Amino acid sequence: MKSDTCDVLVIAGVGEIQELVLATAAALDLVAVVAVDLDVVAKLWNQVGTVCVAEDFAALTAAWALPRRGGVVLLGGSEVLLAKWSAPLDAKVIPLPAGALWLGSILDESAGKTGTPVLAVLGGSGGVGASTLAAGVALAAAKTGRQVALVDVDVVGGGIDLLLGVEHEEGWRWPSLASAEGYVGDLCEYLPKIAGVSVVSMARNSAEDLASEPLTAILHSLRRSHEVVVVDVGRSLSSACREAVRLATDHLMLVSPSIRGIAGARQVLRTFQLESATETTPSLNPAVVHLVLRGKGAAGFGATTLGETLGCPVIARLEDDPTVVAAAARGDLPWGRPRGGFRKTCSRLASALIEG
Ligand SMILES: Nc1ncnc2c1ncn2[C@@H]1O[C@H](COP(=O)(O)OP(=O)(O)OP(=O)(O)O)[C@@H](O)[C@H]1O
Ligand SMILES: [Mg+2]
Structure with a gap:
């Protein structure tokens, strides 16, 4: 043989x-x-x-x-x-x-048939900008000509389709996919798509939690049909969120450099068992979580201090970009101005993800 x-x-x-x-x-x-x-x-x-x-x-x-x-x-x-x-x-x-x-x-x-990276984006605290960052990295990856999928796992996040302005687009959202199990074929033609990004979004009229089995099945399907998958994990503790974190090949956490921001981030790391191996509790997921700092932060909360405190490397700083908010308010892509800081940082993060 x-x-x-x-x-x-x-x-x-x-x-x-x-x-x-x-x-x-x-x-x-x-x-x-x-x-x-x-x-x-x-x-x-x-x-x-x-x-x-x-x-x-x-x-x-x-x-x-x-x-x-x-x-x-x-x-x-x-x-x-x-x-x-x-x-x-x-x-x-x-x-x-x-x-x-x-x-x-x-x-x-x-079998090495799918080297597609799956990026889990976590927010160290509520409203820190995690969904916007997940969307930004997905859009930046799609700009390179790759097939990209963006998956929303946050049941209480309001739906990432709304953030991307595709809420009126026809296509499947989680309620149509929630009974998936095992092997799922190519979903591309069924999902809403914008700027080269296929979107799996929550529905706003569903109170149902998301189970881990459909999440697993859908992520595997997306990995086979796309070159980059980005997951907006959100901050709920559903089994689907945990499964998304477990299956991800890369993890980014957006952290507000303040005392509460750091305390929140530490709790998120604990909750998802992503603490660094130096912690007393052994980590179940040995993946390195890369931190992105949001805004300038107070004195004393620089990248080094924050990285050391949380035991994770800081990979980027994301400046406040008012054009991101303005774009979101207009219903445009949450992506800021063409050469703005937000876009540049997202492009850099997307390149790092693609190049491994
Ligand atoms: N880099 C940025 N500069 C300026 N405003 C931003 C930036 N990123 C996000 N925002 C704004 O912050 C608000 C919260 O953003 P977003 O929904 O992405 O946060 P989140 O962490 O996903 O929140 P939640 O905890 O509700 O899921 C939005 O109004 C968004 O437009
Ligand atoms: Mg969010």
Whole structure:
């Protein structure tokens, strides 16, 4: 067998786990091969994007003592077996049935078929300008000719379509997408679009919270069909917000450089378990959160102090730009004047995101 035709190695007997992995791989157009004997496994071990091991094959796989590698996933319903074999196999754990929906993203990422960055934009405090920044970075990325999606996850944020002036555009918003699960095809033609940005927005007439499953499914779909995805996470603590933060490849937090701004930002980092690894609570998400400072701030709250206090690097400073507010009031794109500070900063952040 030619190794370049195989994306996923499945070490599992006939049964639900094998079926789940094969179906998930097929939905993503990935080639999966089932193998339970050492010869085949050893041949493919270092050549596939992901190795999926069913819990009842974990002991056997560990006994083979194959070289350590990334991208091993251990799946099963027994907490005891998952805990026992995750370290010997150096494996990520997918507890079933709840974790079945993450499998697609793991297979997708490991196969390297989507390197699309997903930027989560967080506000360190309410009204600091996070939604405007998320929109600005998305617009700046689209200016480079890339396919960009902007996703609003803030149930109480008023709808990012309103911020972008596409509230009257036909197209799907979260209520139409909220039952999505698993694999979702290309959504491009169904979403409202402005200035090259496809928009997934909240609806103002819905009181429903957003669950994490549809968020996962939609983000994966957008990653496959776009080159940049920006998520306005908002400040609610819904499971969808947490999932967006977990799935993001990059994180920006806009912080007001004041005592309350810093206190709020610290709380947001804690809430989303994005604290730096130096904190006493170990971080679940090792991603680095880059800080953007909003406005000038009081003396003593410079970039260095703020970065040190929050344990995150400061990547940019976003000056107050009255033309952003004026544009928003007119119903124009919230993007300020052509060579204004807001646009320049958003372009710089978009470039950093695209270039990785
Ligand atoms: N760089 C900026 N310069 C001047 N005004 C800005 C800037 N960014 C945002 N604003 C203004 O600040 C207000 C709040 O912005 P925005 O809705 O983006 O904040 P937010 O952090 O998303 O708020 P929320 O906590 O409600 O989600 C808006 O009136 C917006 O036009
Ligand atoms: Mg907002």
